[in-house]
Amino acid sequence: MNKKKFVVLIAFVILLGLIQFIRPERNQQTNPSRYDIFHKTETEVTIVTTFQTSCYNCHSNRTVYPWYASVAPVSWIINNHVNEGKEHLNFSDWILYDKEKQIKKLMDIAEVLQEHEMPPKPYLWLHDEAKISDADRQLLLKWVEEKKEQVRYSLN
DSSP: OOHHHHHHHHHHHHHHGGGGGOOOOOBSSSOOOSSSSTTTTTHHHHHHHHHHHHHHHSSBBBBBOOOGGGGGTTHHHHHHHHHHHHOOOGGGGGGGSSSHHHHHHHHHHHHHHHTSSOOOHHHHHOOOOGOOOOHHHHHHHHHHHHHHHHHHHHHH
């Protein structure tokens, strides 16, 4: 290896080491939110567990980070994905949404479940436990429809 390549390699390693000190804020609320979609509601355990396992990492205030989420620049990418996910839907803030927004979000959830858009395929490559079986998907869709009717009924 010539001297120029060696210097570039050393500079790269030093830079990689230095960026480890730039850490994004973690999305780790310790207690379940009192505004959570499942707070004080009786919901089948399978439904709650499936949402928590397959959706909550990006769509709540309680992300469970894998080991590689501590390594920059991967940590920055994951943080960005989580923030984008929470912008679209945050189960931890569900009660703060007005009823019309809740209905819209439930319609969006049904659509992405039907189209198999969520969880996203790249996420599933590293999170096999987040896969939703066809039976669970149907169970979630049924629950979403019931929840939507419940919210509509509460509007009247």
